[in-house]
Amino acid sequence: MTDPRGSVLVLTNRHDVTADLVLHILAERQVPVVRLDPGVDLHAGAALTATYRTGGQGGTLHTPSRELDLTEVRSVWMRRPSPFQGPNGLGEQDRRFAGSQATWGVGGILASLPGAHYLNHPWNNRAAEYKPAQLATAQRSGFAVPHSLITNDPDRAREFIDRQPGGVVYKPLWNTPYQVDGQARHVWVREVRTHEITGAVAACPHLFQALVEKAFDARVTAVGNRLFAVRIDSPDLDWRQRQSRMECTPIDVPAPVARSVLAYLTAHRLAFGAFDFAVTATGDWCFLECNPNGQWAWQPDSITDSIAFAVADQLQKGPEA
Incomplete structure:
Protein backbone atom coordinates (compact mmCIF):
# COMPACT_ATOMS: atom_id res chain seq x y z
CA MET A 1 0.00 0.00 0.00
CA THR A 2 1.32 3.47 -0.88
CA ASP A 3 2.53 5.47 2.12
CA PRO A 4 0.12 8.42 2.57
CA ARG A 5 2.63 10.91 3.96
CA GLY A 6 3.39 12.63 0.68
CA SER A 7 5.72 12.36 -2.27
CA VAL A 8 9.49 12.45 -2.54
CA LEU A 9 10.70 15.16 -4.92
CA VAL A 10 13.99 14.30 -6.64
CA LEU A 11 15.71 17.22 -8.36
CA THR A 12 18.21 15.90 -10.89
CA ASN A 13 18.99 15.55 -14.56
CA ARG A 14 17.64 12.70 -16.64
CA HIS A 15 21.06 11.04 -17.00
CA ASP A 16 21.71 10.67 -13.27
CA VAL A 17 22.24 6.91 -12.87
CA THR A 18 23.09 7.36 -9.18
CA ALA A 19 19.60 8.67 -8.55
CA ASP A 20 18.19 5.71 -10.48
CA LEU A 21 19.56 3.33 -7.82
CA VAL A 22 17.59 5.05 -5.07
CA LEU A 23 14.45 5.57 -7.16
CA HIS A 24 14.34 1.83 -7.84
CA ILE A 25 14.34 1.13 -4.10
CA LEU A 26 11.60 3.69 -3.45
CA ALA A 27 9.52 2.22 -6.26
CA GLU A 28 9.78 -1.23 -4.70
CA ARG A 29 8.59 0.27 -1.42
CA GLN A 30 5.68 1.97 -3.24
CA VAL A 31 6.81 5.40 -2.11
CA PRO A 32 5.43 8.05 -4.51
CA VAL A 33 8.23 9.93 -6.28
CA VAL A 34 8.31 12.90 -8.64
CA ARG A 35 11.53 13.38 -10.58
CA LEU A 36 12.14 16.88 -11.89
CA ASP A 37 14.98 18.66 -13.66
CA PRO A 38 13.63 22.20 -13.23
CA GLY A 39 16.22 23.84 -15.49
CA VAL A 40 14.98 21.67 -18.38
CA ASP A 41 11.50 20.37 -17.56
CA LEU A 42 9.95 23.78 -16.90
CA HIS A 43 10.64 24.55 -20.57
CA ALA A 44 9.18 21.22 -21.71
CA GLY A 45 5.62 21.07 -20.39
CA ALA A 46 6.08 21.29 -16.61
CA ALA A 47 4.73 24.26 -14.65
CA LEU A 48 5.38 25.46 -11.11
CA THR A 49 3.12 27.75 -9.06
CA ALA A 50 3.44 28.97 -5.48
CA THR A 51 1.12 31.11 -3.35
CA TYR A 52 1.83 32.98 -0.11
CA ARG A 53 -0.63 34.68 2.20
CA THR A 54 -1.16 35.46 5.84
CA GLY A 55 -1.50 32.16 7.66
CA GLY A 56 -0.12 29.81 5.06
CA GLN A 57 1.32 28.99 1.68
CA GLY A 58 0.48 26.62 -1.15
CA GLY A 59 1.63 25.55 -4.55
CA THR A 60 1.50 22.96 -7.28
CA LEU A 61 3.88 21.32 -9.69
CA HIS A 62 2.30 20.16 -12.93
CA THR A 63 4.19 17.68 -15.10
CA PRO A 64 2.95 15.92 -18.24
CA SER A 65 2.05 12.89 -16.11
CA ARG A 66 0.84 14.21 -12.75
CA GLU A 67 0.08 17.10 -10.38
CA LEU A 68 1.95 17.49 -7.10
CA ASP A 69 0.73 19.51 -4.12
CA LEU A 70 3.87 21.21 -2.83
CA THR A 71 2.54 21.25 0.74
CA GLU A 72 2.50 17.44 0.75
CA VAL A 73 6.14 16.84 -0.23
CA ARG A 74 7.75 14.73 2.47
CA SER A 75 11.36 14.94 1.21
CA VAL A 76 13.45 16.78 -1.37
CA TRP A 77 16.61 15.17 -2.71
CA MET A 78 18.88 17.81 -4.24
CA ARG A 79 20.99 15.67 -6.56
CA ARG A 80 22.29 16.98 -9.88
CA PRO A 81 19.73 19.32 -11.53
CA SER A 82 20.73 21.15 -14.70
CA PRO A 83 21.56 24.86 -14.33
CA PHE A 84 18.88 27.46 -15.01
CA GLN A 85 19.79 28.96 -18.40
CA GLY A 86 16.49 30.20 -19.79
CA PRO A 87 14.63 28.67 -22.73
CA ASN A 88 16.13 28.31 -26.19
CA GLY A 89 14.90 30.73 -28.81
CA LEU A 90 15.40 33.87 -26.74
CA GLY A 91 18.04 36.47 -27.39
CA GLU A 92 21.15 36.31 -25.21
CA GLN A 93 20.06 39.08 -22.84
CA ASP A 94 16.49 37.78 -22.48
CA ARG A 95 17.71 34.22 -21.92
CA ARG A 96 20.13 35.41 -19.25
CA PHE A 97 17.32 37.37 -17.58
CA ALA A 98 14.99 34.33 -17.65
CA GLY A 99 17.70 32.07 -16.25
CA SER A 100 18.38 34.48 -13.41
CA GLN A 101 14.70 34.79 -12.57
CA ALA A 102 14.39 30.99 -12.51
CA THR A 103 17.39 30.67 -10.21
CA TRP A 104 15.90 33.02 -7.65
CA GLY A 105 12.24 32.14 -8.24
CA VAL A 106 12.11 28.40 -8.88
CA GLY A 107 15.13 27.81 -6.67
CA GLY A 108 13.51 29.76 -3.86
CA ILE A 109 10.20 27.91 -4.14
CA LEU A 110 11.78 24.45 -4.11
CA ALA A 111 14.02 25.39 -1.18
CA SER A 112 11.09 26.57 0.94
CA LEU A 113 8.60 23.70 0.94
CA PRO A 114 6.80 23.61 4.31
CA GLY A 115 7.62 20.59 6.44
CA ALA A 116 9.80 18.85 3.85
CA HIS A 117 13.02 17.03 4.77
CA TYR A 118 15.96 18.07 2.59
CA LEU A 119 18.87 15.84 1.61
CA ASN A 120 20.59 18.31 1.65
CA HIS A 121 18.99 21.72 1.72
CA PRO A 122 20.47 23.56 -1.29
CA TRP A 123 21.48 26.58 0.76
CA ASN A 124 23.29 24.37 3.27
CA ASN A 125 24.97 22.59 0.36
CA ARG A 126 26.23 25.87 -1.03
CA ALA A 127 27.52 27.13 2.31
CA ALA A 128 29.35 23.84 2.92
CA GLU A 129 31.08 23.89 -0.49
CA TYR A 130 33.45 26.73 0.46
CA LYS A 131 36.88 25.20 1.10
CA PRO A 132 37.85 27.77 3.75
CA ALA A 133 34.63 27.01 5.65
CA GLN A 134 35.35 23.28 5.34
CA LEU A 135 38.81 23.66 6.86
CA ALA A 136 37.55 25.88 9.68
CA THR A 137 34.68 23.51 10.51
CA ALA A 138 36.96 20.45 10.28
CA GLN A 139 39.35 21.99 12.78
CA ARG A 140 36.51 22.81 15.19
CA SER A 141 35.04 19.32 14.76
CA GLY A 142 38.21 17.65 15.99
CA PHE A 143 39.71 16.42 12.73
CA ALA A 144 43.44 16.41 12.07
CA VAL A 145 43.87 19.11 9.40
CA PRO A 146 47.02 19.50 7.27
CA LEU A 211 51.65 17.16 1.68
CA VAL A 212 50.47 14.30 3.89
CA GLU A 213 52.73 11.25 3.74
CA LYS A 214 49.84 8.85 3.37
CA ALA A 215 49.61 5.09 3.34
CA PHE A 216 46.25 5.27 1.55
CA ASP A 217 43.21 7.48 0.98
CA ALA A 218 39.79 6.94 2.53
CA ARG A 219 36.30 8.04 1.55
CA VAL A 220 33.62 8.16 4.23
CA THR A 221 30.06 8.63 2.97
CA ALA A 222 27.74 9.83 5.72
CA VAL A 223 23.96 9.51 5.44
CA GLY A 224 22.42 10.83 8.63
CA ASN A 225 24.29 9.04 11.40
CA ARG A 226 25.21 6.06 9.21
CA LEU A 227 28.77 5.93 7.89
CA PHE A 228 30.10 3.90 4.96
CA ALA A 229 33.85 3.88 4.33
CA VAL A 230 36.30 2.55 1.77
CA ARG A 231 40.06 2.43 1.65
CA ILE A 232 41.44 3.76 -1.66
CA ASP A 233 44.80 2.56 -2.96
CA SER A 234 45.97 4.51 -5.99
CA PRO A 235 49.32 5.18 -7.68
CA ASP A 236 48.30 8.83 -8.11
CA LEU A 237 48.46 11.67 -5.61
CA ASP A 238 44.89 12.56 -6.63
CA TRP A 239 43.02 9.26 -6.96
CA ARG A 240 40.25 10.91 -8.99
CA GLN A 241 42.63 11.47 -11.89
CA ARG A 242 42.69 7.83 -13.01
CA GLN A 243 39.96 5.98 -11.19
CA SER A 244 40.49 2.90 -13.34
CA ARG A 245 43.82 2.38 -11.55
CA MET A 246 42.56 2.60 -7.97
CA GLU A 247 41.44 -0.23 -5.71
CA CYS A 248 38.67 0.21 -3.14
CA THR A 249 38.02 -2.03 -0.14
CA PRO A 250 35.60 -1.54 2.76
CA ILE A 251 37.18 -0.22 5.95
CA ASP A 252 36.06 0.60 9.49
CA VAL A 253 35.94 4.21 10.64
CA PRO A 254 37.82 4.88 13.88
CA ALA A 255 35.50 6.09 16.64
CA PRO A 256 37.13 9.54 17.02
CA VAL A 257 36.84 10.13 13.27
CA ALA A 258 33.19 9.04 13.33
CA ARG A 259 32.44 11.50 16.13
CA SER A 260 34.10 14.30 14.18
CA VAL A 261 32.14 13.41 11.04
CA LEU A 262 28.85 13.71 12.91
CA ALA A 263 29.95 16.97 14.55
CA TYR A 264 30.88 18.36 11.12
CA LEU A 265 27.48 17.41 9.65
CA THR A 266 25.72 19.07 12.57
CA ALA A 267 27.77 22.26 12.19
CA HIS A 268 26.86 22.56 8.51
CA ARG A 269 23.27 21.28 8.97
CA LEU A 270 23.86 18.44 6.52
CA ALA A 271 22.14 15.06 6.27
CA PHE A 272 24.69 13.80 3.74
CA GLY A 273 28.40 14.31 3.20
CA ALA A 274 31.24 12.65 1.28
CA PHE A 275 34.45 13.02 3.32
CA ASP A 276 37.96 12.48 1.93
CA PHE A 277 40.91 11.63 4.15
CA ALA A 278 44.61 10.88 3.77
CA VAL A 279 45.54 8.10 6.20
CA THR A 280 49.14 7.84 7.41
CA ALA A 281 51.14 4.72 8.19
CA THR A 282 50.60 5.42 11.89
CA GLY A 283 46.81 5.44 11.45
CA ASP A 284 46.16 9.18 11.55
CA TRP A 285 43.16 10.25 9.45
CA CYS A 286 43.84 13.71 8.01
CA PHE A 287 40.83 15.63 6.74
CA LEU A 288 41.11 16.80 3.14
CA GLU A 289 37.60 17.91 2.22
CA CYS A 290 33.88 17.18 2.44
CA ASN A 291 31.70 17.32 -0.65
CA PRO A 292 28.12 17.88 0.60
CA ASN A 293 26.73 16.42 -2.62
CA GLY A 294 29.47 13.99 -3.62
CA GLN A 295 29.12 11.03 -5.94
CA TRP A 296 29.12 7.59 -4.34
CA ALA A 297 27.98 4.98 -6.88
CA TRP A 298 31.60 4.30 -8.00
CA GLN A 299 32.37 2.37 -4.81
CA PRO A 300 32.24 -1.45 -4.40
CA ASP A 301 28.76 -2.86 -4.91
CA SER A 302 28.31 -3.70 -1.23
CA ILE A 303 29.02 -0.10 -0.20
CA THR A 304 27.07 1.45 -3.07
CA ASP A 305 24.01 -0.68 -2.27
CA SER A 306 24.20 0.18 1.43
CA ILE A 307 24.39 3.91 0.68
CA ALA A 308 21.46 3.67 -1.74
CA PHE A 309 19.30 2.02 0.91
CA ALA A 310 20.37 4.60 3.53
CA VAL A 311 19.45 7.47 1.19
CA ALA A 312 16.12 5.81 0.41
CA ASP A 313 15.45 5.45 4.14
CA GLN A 314 16.08 9.17 4.68
CA LEU A 315 13.80 10.17 1.83
CA GLN A 316 11.05 7.77 2.86
CA LYS A 317 11.07 8.87 6.51
CA GLY A 318 10.93 12.54 5.54
CA PRO A 319 10.83 14.95 8.49
CA GLU A 320 11.13 11.97 10.87
CA ALA A 321 14.64 11.15 9.53
Missing part, protein backbone atom coordinates in the same frame (compact mmCIF):
# COMPACT_ATOMS: atom_id res chain seq x y z
CA HIS A 147 48.75 22.87 7.56
CA SER A 148 47.02 24.96 4.89
CA LEU A 149 47.47 28.40 3.35
CA ILE A 150 45.04 30.36 1.18
CA THR A 151 46.64 33.43 -0.33
CA ASN A 152 47.07 35.58 -3.41
CA ASP A 153 50.47 36.80 -2.17
CA PRO A 154 53.31 35.06 -4.08
CA ASP A 155 55.82 35.83 -1.31
CA ARG A 156 53.64 34.24 1.36
CA ALA A 157 53.18 31.20 -0.89
CA ARG A 158 56.95 30.79 -1.33
CA GLU A 159 57.55 31.19 2.39
CA PHE A 160 54.91 28.56 3.16
CA ILE A 161 56.40 26.05 0.73
CA ASP A 162 59.91 26.58 2.08
CA ARG A 163 58.71 25.82 5.62
CA GLN A 164 57.06 22.47 4.80
CA PRO A 165 59.80 19.79 4.85
CA GLY A 166 57.50 17.13 3.43
CA GLY A 167 56.37 19.15 0.42
CA VAL A 168 53.28 21.08 -0.55
CA VAL A 169 50.35 20.50 -2.88
CA TYR A 170 48.16 22.98 -4.73
CA LYS A 171 44.42 22.37 -5.08
CA PRO A 172 41.75 24.61 -6.61
CA LEU A 173 39.20 26.24 -4.33
CA TRP A 174 36.43 25.37 -6.78
CA ASN A 175 36.12 23.01 -9.72
CA THR A 176 35.86 25.77 -12.31
CA PRO A 177 35.37 24.67 -15.97
CA TYR A 178 38.57 25.28 -17.91
CA GLN A 179 39.53 24.76 -21.54
CA VAL A 180 42.79 24.73 -23.49
CA ASP A 181 42.47 25.02 -27.30
CA GLY A 182 38.79 24.17 -26.97
CA GLN A 183 39.45 21.00 -24.97
CA ALA A 184 38.17 20.60 -21.42
CA ARG A 185 40.91 20.37 -18.80
CA HIS A 186 40.69 19.43 -15.15
CA VAL A 187 42.92 20.99 -12.49
CA TRP A 188 44.07 18.07 -10.33
CA VAL A 189 45.75 18.22 -6.95
CA ARG A 190 49.51 18.25 -7.56
CA GLU A 191 52.78 18.97 -5.82
CA VAL A 192 54.15 22.47 -6.22
CA ARG A 193 57.65 23.81 -5.56
CA THR A 194 58.95 27.25 -4.66
CA HIS A 195 60.37 28.04 -8.09
CA GLU A 196 56.95 27.42 -9.69
CA ILE A 197 55.35 30.29 -7.78
CA THR A 198 55.11 33.33 -10.05
CA GLY A 199 53.36 36.65 -9.96
CA ALA A 200 50.31 34.94 -11.47
CA VAL A 201 49.39 33.82 -7.94
CA ALA A 202 48.26 37.42 -7.33
CA ALA A 203 45.38 36.97 -9.80
CA CYS A 204 43.22 35.05 -7.32
CA PRO A 205 43.37 33.13 -4.03
CA HIS A 206 45.26 29.82 -4.17
CA LEU A 207 45.04 26.92 -1.72
CA PHE A 208 48.36 25.37 -0.69
CA GLN A 209 48.51 22.47 1.73
CA ALA A 210 51.27 20.51 3.42
